[in-house]
Amino acid sequence: MKQSVIQLRAAPPFSIGAALLVWGWQCQFLPYAILMAVLLEISYFLSWRWSITDKEFNTLSDFSGLMFFVVVTYIFIDEGARGIFVILSVLPFILYPLLATQKYSTEGTMKLSALLVSLRKLDPTHSQEASIRTDVSLPYFIACLLSASSGNNRTIEFFIAVSLLLALVLWFVRPKRYSASIWLISIAMSLSLAYGMQLGMRHLQARIESSFLGIFDQFMWRYRDPNRATTAIGSLGRLKLSDRIVLRVKSEKKLKTPILLREASYSNFGHGVWSSQQSDFSVIDQNTDTSWTLVGDVESANNLNISTYMVNEKGVVPLPLGTSTIKDVTAIEIQKNPLGTVLMDIREGWVQYTVEYENDIYDDIPPNDNDLFILDYYKKYFQRLADELQLASMSTEQAIDTVYRFFQDNFTYSLAQKQRYPKGKYLSNFLFKNRQGHCEYFATATALLLRSVGIPTRYAVGYSVDEYSALEGQYIVRSRHAHSWTLVYVDEQWVVMDTTPSIWAPYEQENASAIEPLMDLWSWITYTWSRWQSDDATEEEENTFMILWLLFPLIGILAWRIYFRERIQKRGKQILELQQLNCPGKDSRFYELVNILEKSCRPRQAGETLPLWIERIENRVQGDHLQPALDMHYQYRFDPAGISSSKQKEFHELVEKLLASKEEWLAAVD
């Protein structure tokens, strides 16, 4: 039944060396690649080989797997999801020991079970998979090409190199029934097609990106465009934002939550999109190396320490309303637009800054015509509603209060939009029919309703800080905490008006994922690591990280201890069972005598041997048979040579006699 099947043939001579050189050239590992290629290809000129057993191949494969796991973990912690290309670039290093060993082994191939642990225990006589042998050189060749692609050197040389290498390999496996010219024509056609295809792929991606950038911006990751915010008004189905932590907020004082952190404000609305026409940014003057003042001559009583993840080196940062100063951050440049949106030029990844703010102070420019503008299309609906609420006859404060109560009393919070309406009808449906929606509906409707009676408004987007993490000792803000609200201009100041029912935060919490705590822990670990690596890490953060990393070996030791104890217990149990099995003389009837004596005379003390105990009680029992019986019992029980059948008979008779006459010799007992 045992058959040895070789699944893959070996790569042609020098093809792997060439692939390694291409990889080294593309990924800046050329010196290593040359060394690795020479070591491999020199094997064709050497006659000696090592005899490597299947078990050794298994060990080596496990080692490569472990190395891969360690590298993946390290790179993911260090680089996040972007690390996938770093992992790809080091793949030839990780797999090299396996290939080199195979190359220098006498067999020249390895069992498939070396690569797949699940096959190792299978019986080769009954399972064909267990006896399959394979050659890893061709997969390694492909891995080298893929790794080389991660170098991302956008030149034509990569295409040429990969084409030549693949053609080289295919030349060696080509069917012999065809002439070389047919093969060459086929290859030439394939590579011409490939060249056109890769050009087409570049163009296709550019087209797709330009069409769907808005969608990606909103749902894939928080990247705020200061000029434009596409709302989900009119989106069918359930709006679901992720539980991912996007901000961390620390305050020395206990916060009166929820606190709103604004990212941007907009003034023009049309067909689900808020935009801003006053988005010219001006550079903020730097006070010191790490401090910028947004609003001068203000004494700010409140401090917040905010950590945010920058997708690009430059991006919008969330700030509490009334921020006067940004400090403790080594930014290259900070800019601000007239609507209060702040752009920070710093670096990618987690950045931390402290803000001083005073809620009463707003530095946004006063309203203009844009802040009163409503598209004609919406005007009739909002005018109608304003008439119903008689807002025109009220003072500004009364109108604001009426609108606030109108939304609070008559509307409910919902993330689902189940019915499709004609374009632009969603807001009228929200106002007059189903009266339910999410924050974007409330903020947009409030802004436009107040505008319809001549009160200037703006639409603000950002986050609501509400959730405190005991694990991190600070507030955390998730993607689902993204929020929008209205800014209303009253008494020459912009004030916040949030008409979204306050139920929204607990409502969103209900939809949290079951694995949220685990994801939070992972997020905290990666955050701590990233902060530890950062130049502006505080001493406290560095200590936290060290404690965190000390935990891993401790957990490992604990796990090992538990496992080892389990093994000791199992082994101990086995020994006990073994002892019970191999205990000649355990059935000795002398033990019956011992039981009787223990009940009648003084019982044995803990650790007291039978001879000592017998000696202690012998003077209290009649007769002198106990000692000889004990000697014979010991021989029967412990003598490795055993006891002769005649002596065994004698011993049994003696014990029987003692048991039969126990009343007599026990009579002497006190």
Next chain:
Amino acid sequence: MIRRLLFKNLKFVYKITQWNKHRFTPAGLLIVGAMIASGIFGVDVRQSMAFQIFAITASLLLISTFGVLSFRGQFKITRLLPQFGTANQLMRYQIQIENLGNLNQSDLLLIDELETILPDYQEFSGSYDPQDKNRNRFDRTVGYPRLLALIRSKRGATIQPVNIGSIARSENIKLDVELLPLRRGYIHFLQSSIIRSDPLGLVRALKKYRLANKLLVLPKTYRAPKIELKGLRKYQHGGMSLASSVGDSQEFMSLRDYRPGDPLRAIHWRSYAKMGSPVVKEFHDEFFVRQGLILDTFQEYKSTTVFEEAISIAASFCLSLPGQDALLDLIFIGDKPHRFTSGRGLGQVESMLEPLACAQPCREDAFSKLCDMIPEYNAETSGMICILLDWDDKRKGLIESICLAGIPVVVFVVVDPGGSMDLEPGPLTSHPERLIPLPCDRIQSALDDVNRFSLAEE
């Protein structure tokens, strides 16, 4: 519900895998793998240059696919099979190929295919693979290796592809094909495919020829001892011919008048026509040794090892018994009660091996059928050899009834590896040597240790 969905997915994966194996050469599969991997890494063309590898590999496969669209060869294929094969024994058969086309052909591959009936969910969920205990939890839970094992077992054998080499126009060649039967019973051939790959050597063109044949695979056998039980020679009504319940009598003695109770088939119709009243044929009454071989097929648990070994042991005794002057009855319950007789020119041993090769375990509790069947043959049976799968009360009851009928009996109990060899004799207390445990992993040595002389003692 989820398990059913998973099962459907597993079947889908299996079909895709098989399709890939047929349609792509090993180099082609590697290129497909490279295309998938580079497609994953190259989704964003700005992040890496993997999209160029994707473009190259996809183009190679596309051009190769065009290269196999026309395969103009014409062939005539004939499969030349032997009469029998033996389970787990590599065997060879021949395939005759005639090139009927106008072109000389070279570098072709022949794949002979067996019929593959994919199992349904009930069959899959009730299947058992002994190798499962050596697999990890994931494989055991998902069950894909189990599905593969079940499909392999249903297919019954593996056949290695054969390189045809070159075959000139109108040439007729014979190729040796290696077949490894994985189980006993019939295996069904479905078709033969002649395969040609494209100029790049990545994709295959197939020419399929439907050739339905079947091959009987006999169970493997052991070297069994010749057991001669000291039973009495028994009266066989109707002589040796009727002993097997088939065929005409060769021991015809005379004619006599019909008596009520005589079987209809004994009526001599020509004499009836002449005489005007029924006349029956009279046969020599014979006395000879007739041994029964009882095979227990009742198995409640899923492991098939014990059952398969029992079949092999039964087949081994069929080959070693009977002697020149004795008959052997093989008795077992399959889909219905079976009794086959061989010896003294009545039937060939092969006629017994075929039902044995096709015997399946009875899962339902119908052991009483066997208990009811055996006493019917007590009167004509000299001795019994029982091959049992267990030694429980039901089986002890059967053996006790045979002993009470005064028939000497030897009982072989097939024991699972690791099972207890210390069997309590029960109804065989007076002859404990006649209860013989056979451990699955040491059947041959246990059979070699059987002392047939002590069994023959009264």
